[in-house]
Each structure stands twice: as structure tokens, then as C-alpha cells.
Amino acid sequence: MAFQFNFAIDGAEKLERVCKTDESLGFRDNLAVPDNKEESVRQKTQLAVPEKQQQQGMHAQKATSDIATSNQEIKEPESAEKQSCLKIAKEHSVPRDVSxxxxxxxxxxxxxxxxxxVSALEVSLPDSNRHAEDIVSNTVSSQSDLISGIYEGGLKIWECTFDLLNYLADKDMQFVDKKVLDLGCGAGLLGITALKRKAKEVHFQDYNGTVIDEVTLPNVLLNSDIEAKGDNRDPYEPGSKRCKKSSAIQGLLSRCRFFSGEWSQxxxxxxxxxxxxxxxxxxIYNNNYYSALHSTLAALLDRNGLIYLASKAHYFGVGGGVHLFEKFVEARNMFSVKTAKVIDEGLQRFIIEMTFKNIT
Known part of the structure; x- marks a missing residue:
């Protein structure tokens, strides 16, 4: 099966999607919850209540479990197992022979x-010995597009990415002389857009190194001649020929850096x-990651910087979403949050802007 997207990134023309059913376009609506999720919450609850209350039988256990589930909507701490399995961050070098x-x-x-x-890539990756992550086999065996601590969905192009691309095009957003981070980049479409709009430097980050090597970097190379040649090039010209070590391509790549690993790392x-x-x-689909994300944004955003975040109102199964994240941010009193755009097609989606508060 195949998909087609017709859109214009440059100028104010709106990006439009014409989509056939395709596994390469992901929708983080219904995400599987591990079978032991309910039991894990129950165990945490039992440890948190007084010993006398734990001995009052099944009714007391159910009541405290319901309280724990309610509290989880505010913030569920990461488990010790999750904290001990952080994926170490590293920078990925660009090969000298990019062809x-x-x-x-x-x-x-x-x-x-x-x-x-991505559909073709998912077929070829399992036969490759270049990556130890083996994320495709893991997703197939688990029947899930997201496996906490192993794979965080970077091989898919998620729906809200196109919402944010639309927004940047509608606003004719300029990145001239700006230093930009594409956080959780996946295919890197947002960072590539910033490059096309004359960003001084763009850094791409994804949880999985396989995504950076097999998707993000190739996509940057595929689009690296647009700035030099415009859109008059032959789009069917072989990729290896277009990606020779020209000064234009090397100049573009010198403005990029690529990273993988967990956010805090x-x-x-x-x-x-x-x-x-x-x-x-x-x-922000998983509220377990809110603390690490918030800390990362606070540490890396320039004092006068701006964050554009695209998300669904709610993610069924894992419980995250815009409203829950906004509450999390507001409780920490560090960022101002503004709704920039609401998309009411299907499940409600949002573009939000975040800036540092002027705290004296």
C-alpha cells in the first residue's frame, strides 16, 4: 500500500494531505498499555497506604486503587526499572561519502x-546487521508501534507533524539565523523545513539511533539540494547522484547535527x-515522560526562545495529551503556554506555543 501527500512547504500555501491507508502514517490514538500496568499501579498504591488500611480487604484495596488511578492523571513517577534503563545519548557522525x-x-x-x-525500510531493516536495536522485529513481536524504553515510534510519520508543518507554512515562519532543535524528530520533516527557511543550525534528536541513521539523515540528504537548485530539479534523478559531495550539500550538512538517546541523557x-x-x-503522549521532557526544554531553550509543540487532545491507552501536559507545565511555573491553533478534524489536535515566564 502507498500514501501520497501533496503540500508546499515554502510560502504560505497550506499543506494538504491526500491519504490512502498506509502503515507508514501513524496515529497515536489507541496505544497498547502493558498487561501489567494495572497491577503495577495497584502495587504502588498498597505501598503508599497505611498498613492497617491494607488489611481491610478487597473493598479497601479497590478504593485506594481508584485513588491511585485518579492521581496518575496528574503525574505518575517513572518506575525504578524504567529509570535504570535509560538509553545513553550519543552524536551521530555524517559519513564522508554520503552517497x-x-x-x-x-x-x-x-x-x-x-x-x-518507511514501508520499504521496515521490510529491509530486519535483514540488516548494522543496528543492534532491532526495533522492527520488536514492534512486530509486540504488535505495537511504541515499546517503552526500546522504541518510541520514530519510524512512523505521526499525524500532528503535518499539523505543525501546515502551521509553519500558514504563518510563513522564518528561521533566518536561528538555532533550531527538532526534538523527537523521527523523519526530521520539521527540522528540514527550518533548514529550507535559512536556519543557521539545526539539531535533530530521536530516541532511537536506527531512526537517525536510516530515516532522518537520509531525508536531510534527499532534500539537501533544494536550497541550491530550487524545485526545478528532476525529482526522479537517482538519489546517489544527487547526493555527491558537492559544496552545496556539504555546506548544508555543516549546519546539522544528529543525536539519539533518552531526553535527560x-x-x-x-x-x-x-x-x-x-x-x-x-x-507528550505518555505522561511518564513529562518530567524528562520539561527538564530538557528548560535546560536547552534560550531565555528568549520559543517552543512549538503539536499534539492530540488525548492519547487513549497511555493517558497523555495537551490538557494534562498543560497542567503539568503550569504547576511548575516556568513556562507560559498559549494555544496557537486548534484542529477539529477527527480527534481534536492542538498547536501550542511555550516561552519562559519573566520570573523576577
């Missing part, structure tokens, strides 16, 4: 933008960096 990056890749051609075909790795703009899409 090899696109070997055996199938491309999706769109007006103004090109992408690696990543923020430590780049602790001296400050970003003028942080772009992120569908990264």
Missing part, C-alpha cells in the same frame, strides 16, 4: 520535499547548547 547513505532506499516524492519510504550531552526555536510533535 552510500541512500543506497537501497526507496523514496517518496512530494512537491518540495522527499522522504525515505541528551540534554546532558548538549548542556552547553541553547536553541532559539524547539520544534516537537506528538511527544
Amino acid at each position: 552510500g547513505v541512500l543506497e537501497k532506499k526507496v523514496m517518496e516524492v512530494m512537491p518540495g520535499l522527499q522522504c525515505v519510504s 541528551f540534554s546532558q550531552l548538549v548542556q552547553n547548547e541553547k536553541y532559539d526555536i524547539i520544534l516537537t510533535s506528538e511527544t
Whole structure:
């Protein structure tokens, strides 16, 4: 099966999606919850209540379990197991011979933008010995697009990414001389847009190194000649030919850096960096990650910087969403949050803007 997206990134033309059913376009609506989730919450509750109350039988246990479930909507702390399995962050180097990056890749051609075909990639990755993460096999065996601590959905292009691309196009957002972070980048479409709009520097971050090597970097290379040649190039010209070591391509790549790893680890790795703009899409689906995300944004955003975050109102199964995240942020009194756009097609979706509060 295949999908087609027709959109214009440059100018104020609105990005429009024409979509056939396709596994490469993900929807973080119904996400599987681990079978032991309810039992884990029950165990935490039993440890938290007085010993006498624990001995009052099944009715007391059910009551305290319901209280714990209600409290979980505010903040559920990460388990000790989760904290001990943080994926160490690292920077990915760009190969000297970039033509090899696109070997055996199938491309999706769109007006103004090109992408690696994720459907084709998912077929080829299990036969490759280049990556130890083995994320495709894990997702197949678990029948889930998200596996906490193993794979966080970077091979999919999630729906709200297109919402944010639309918003940037509608506002004719300029990135001239800005330092930009595409956080939880996946395919890297948001960061690529910033590059096309003359960003001074763009950093791409995703949880999985496989995503960076097999999707993000190839997508940057596929679109690296747009700035130099415009859209008059032949879109069917072989990728390896278009990605020779020209000065234009090397100049573009010199403005990019690529990272993988868990957010708290990543923020430590780049602790001296400050970003003028942080772009992120569908990264608040799991409230277990809110603390790490909030700390990362606070550590890396420039004091006068701006965050654009795209998300659904609610994510069924894992319980996150815009309203819950806004409550989390407001309780910490560090950021101001403003709703920039509401999309009412299907499940309600939001674009929100975040800036530092002027705290004296």
C-alpha cells in the first residue's frame, strides 16, 4: 500500500494531505498499555497506604486503587526499572561519502520535499546487521508501534507533524539565523523545513539511533539540494547522484547535527547548547515522560526562545495529551503556554506555543 501527500512547504500555501491507508502514517490514538500496568499501579498504591488500611480487604484495596488511578492523571513517577534503563545519548557522525547513505532506499516524492519510504525500510531493516536495536522485529513481536524504553515510534510519520508543518507554512515562519532543535524528530520533516527557511543550525534528536541513521539523515540528504537548485530539479534523478559531495550539500550538512538517546541523557550531552526555536510533535503522549521532557526544554531553550509543540487532545491507552501536559507545565511555573491553533478534524489536535515566564 502507498500514501501520497501533496503540500508546499515554502510560502504560505497550506499543506494538504491526500491519504490512502498506509502503515507508514501513524496515529497515536489507541496505544497498547502493558498487561501489567494495572497491577503495577495497584502495587504502588498498597505501598503508599497505611498498613492497617491494607488489611481491610478487597473493598479497601479497590478504593485506594481508584485513588491511585485518579492521581496518575496528574503525574505518575517513572518506575525504578524504567529509570535504570535509560538509553545513553550519543552524536551521530555524517559519513564522508554520503552517497552510500541512500543506497537501497526507496523514496517518496512530494512537491518540495522527499522522504525515505518507511514501508520499504521496515521490510529491509530486519535483514540488516548494522543496528543492534532491532526495533522492527520488536514492534512486530509486540504488535505495537511504541515499546517503552526500546522504541518510541520514530519510524512512523505521526499525524500532528503535518499539523505543525501546515502551521509553519500558514504563518510563513522564518528561521533566518536561528538555532533550531527538532526534538523527537523521527523523519526530521520539521527540522528540514527550518533548514529550507535559512536556519543557521539545526539539531535533530530521536530516541532511537536506527531512526537517525536510516530515516532522518537520509531525508536531510534527499532534500539537501533544494536550497541550491530550487524545485526545478528532476525529482526522479537517482538519489546517489544527487547526493555527491558537492559544496552545496556539504555546506548544508555543516549546519546539522544528529543525536539519539533518552531526553535527560541528551540534554546532558548538549548542556552547553541553547536553541532559539524547539520544534516537537506528538511527544507528550505518555505522561511518564513529562518530567524528562520539561527538564530538557528548560535546560536547552534560550531565555528568549520559543517552543512549538503539536499534539492530540488525548492519547487513549497511555493517558497523555495537551490538557494534562498543560497542567503539568503550569504547576511548575516556568513556562507560559498559549494555544496557537486548534484542529477539529477527527480527534481534536492542538498547536501550542511555550516561552519562559519573566520570573523576577
